[in-house]
Amino acid sequence: MEGEDVKLLGLWASPFAMRVRIALNLKGVKYTYSEENLKAKSELLLKSNPVYKTVPVLIHEDKPLCESLVIMQYIDEVWAASGPAILPTNPYDRAIHRFWAVYLDDKWLSAAREIITLKAKTEEATAAAIVRMQTGLELLEEVFDKCSKGKSFFGGDSIEYLDIALGSSLSWIKVMELLTGAKIMDENKTPLLVRWGEKFCAHDAVKGVMTDVEKLLEYAKGLQAFYRNALPAQ
Amino acid sequence: MEQSASSLKLFGSWASSYTHRVQLALKLKGLEFDYVEEDLTNKSESLLLHNPIYKKVPLLLHLGRPIAESIIIIQYIDDVWPDLPILPADPYDRAVARFWCHFADDKLGPAVGAVFGSSGDEQKAAVVQVHENLKLIEHELREGTFKGKRFFGGDKIGLLDIVLGCGSYWLAVFEEVTEVKLVDAEAFPLFHAWLRDFEEQKEVKETIPAIDKLLEYARSIREMMLSHSVAAAAAASSTTTTNIAVDSSS
Numbered sequence: 001m002e003g004e005d006v007k008l009l010g011l012w013a014s015p016f017a018m019r020v021r022i023a024l025n026l027k028g029v030k031y032t033y034s035e036e037n038l039k040a041k042s043e044l045l046l047k048s049n050p051v052y053k054t055v056p057v058l059i060h061e062d063k064p065l066c067e068s069l070v071i072m073q074y075i076d077e078v079w080a081a082s083g084p085a086i087l088p089t090n091p092y093d094r095a096i097h098r099f100w101a102v103y104l105d106d107k108w109l110s111a112a113r114e115i116i117t118l119k120a121k122t123e124e125a126t127a128a129a130i131v132r133m134q135t136g137l138e139l140l141e142e143v144f145d146k147c148s149k150g151k152s153f154f155g156g157d158s159i160e161y162l163d164i165a166l167g168s169s170l171s172w173i174k175v176m177e178l179l180t181g182a183k184i185m186d187e188n189k190t191p192l193l194v195r196w197g198e199k200f201c202a203h204d205a206v207k208g209v210m211t212d213v214e215k216l217l218e219y220a221k222g223l224q225a226f227y228r229n230a231l232p233a234q
Numbered sequence: 235m236e237q238s239a240s241s242l243k244l245f246g247s248w249a250s251s252y253t254h255r256v257q258l259a260l261k262l263k264g265l266e267f268d269y270v271e272e273d274l275t276n277k278s279e280s281l282l283l284h285n286p287i288y289k290k291v292p293l294l295l296h297l298g299r300p301i302a303e304s305i306i307i308i309q310y311i312d313d314v315w316p317d318l319p320i321l322p323a324d325p326y327d328r329a330v331a332r333f334w335c336h337f338a339d340d341k342l343g344p345a346v347g348a349v350f351g352s353s354g355d356e357q358k359a360a361v362v363q364v365h366e367n368l369k370l371i372e373h374e375l376r377e378g379t380f381k382g383k384r385f386f387g388g389d390k391i392g393l394l395d396i397v398l399g400c401g402s403y404w405l406a407v408f409e410e411v412t413e414v415k416l417v418d419a420e421a422f423p424l425f426h427a428w429l430r431d432f433e434e435q436k437e438v439k440e441t442i443p444a445i446d447k448l449l450e451y452a453r454s455i456r457e458m459m460l461s462h463s464v465a466a467a468a469a470a471s472s473t474t475t476t477n478i479a480v481d482s483s484s
Contacts, residue, residue, distance in 0.1 A: 051337060051370055063326055070332045077325040091313035092299060098306045103287065139287070 006031035015168035016068035017056040025205035027083035101165035242267035254400040375424035
């Protein structure tokens with residue numbers, strides 16, 4: 001639609017912001033992107049997301065939307081006619097996609113955060129976090145097998161909600177493998193996901209916004225240095 | 235879609251506010267369902283089979299297929315039976331409702347649980363958190379997207395009413411059991427008024443257990459928590475949150 005005001009506040013390293021960019025790309029929505037500095041947040045960000053004060057925030061016709069999963073569903077509903085469906089059309093499949101996306105954000109990504117923020121202080125704690133990530137992916141391998149029905153994506157022939165929810169973390173998975181020396185997405189344990197990952201990254205809606213692993217690795221090392229030097233949490 | 239007899243089976247726990255959310259949604263839709271009361275200290279084979287990831291209630295079986303996580307279950311119900319909609323019609327309103335549902339389970343619920351599971355200075359800090367969170371909701375009611383509405387869903391209760399409401403009755407219970415003021419009608423007049431209107435709804439009255447049962451239950455949990463160390467209590471409260479039923483899910 002012409003003249004629509006669509007603005008995304010994001011961070012290049014954020015998998016959550018990437019989700020929104022992929023969703024907008026799928027629907028062919030033109031938008032302006034604004035890179036936030038989380039150490040010096042813009043007035044607009046603070047005004048648009050007073051509850052969490054974080055990215056991504058989508059501002060559509062001056063109305064702010066927060067939380068990547070919420071934003072993806074909004075994009076799917078508002079621009080329903082402009083591109084392929086992001087949420088599956090079948091209610092049961094929708095529930096499956098929603099369930100696993102929430103699992104990723106509530107359970108799986110917390111393990112990743114422990115590794116990056118060094119909340120996992122000992123080798124045992126880091127190893128345990130890695131195992132949680134590996135186990136999570138093994139579960140998703142089974143989910144993929146059921147959802148894809150032999151096709152390329154969780155959404156079958158096209159990428160859908162769960163593809164985006166997980167795929168947006170692919171660069172971070174590689175970075176964590178480099179940081180820890182452990183194999184998190186293992187060709188031997190999750191071969192379907194490995195193949196899916198390659199196809200996902202090559203998708204037209206994804207390839208322009210997938211984070212560069214080398215750049216992300218430097219960023220992650222910087223974050224770990226920050227947490228190493230930070231005062232103990234209160 | 236026509237509903238065949240007993241096509242719906244809900245596994246729940248009587249004191250679980252997450253279970254109440256789904257029961258309320260089903261009642262609002264006028265849907266018949268079989269109900270299985272789970273003993274959360276001795277979970278059934280069926281529950282463990284159908285919800286292997288979280289092993290929690292509520293769990294809905296529809297035509298034998300499981301759906302878990304209360305907010306996902308409610309959206310599923312709304313998708314399958316679109317009459318008498320629970321989610322708002324407008325995409326922006328839907329996004330706002332979903333956002334505040336996320337906030338309810340991510341921030342408000344755990345904060346209330348922390349008040350219940352602690353004492354002394356730790357509890358004082360937890361109360362401050364609850365008030366900070368309630369202020370945000372009060373602001374939305376006063377000046378934000380919910381301004382002038384009787385319910386978060388408009389004239390009738392909707393998803394956010396269900397999610398916030400089934401849980402907010404614990405506030406009065408916890409206030410009595412811990413002797414801490416959580417929802418001051420003067421500090422949060424709109425929230426207070428909304429909760430009162432919510433609790434007056436016929437289907438809500440049919441869903442929420444009697445207050446004396448809730449009080450008895452809360453007292454026994456609180457006693458158990460305080461008889462352990464503070465650290466153990468904090469650990470327990472972080473897993474019980476607003477519904478305080480052990481192993482009850484979101």
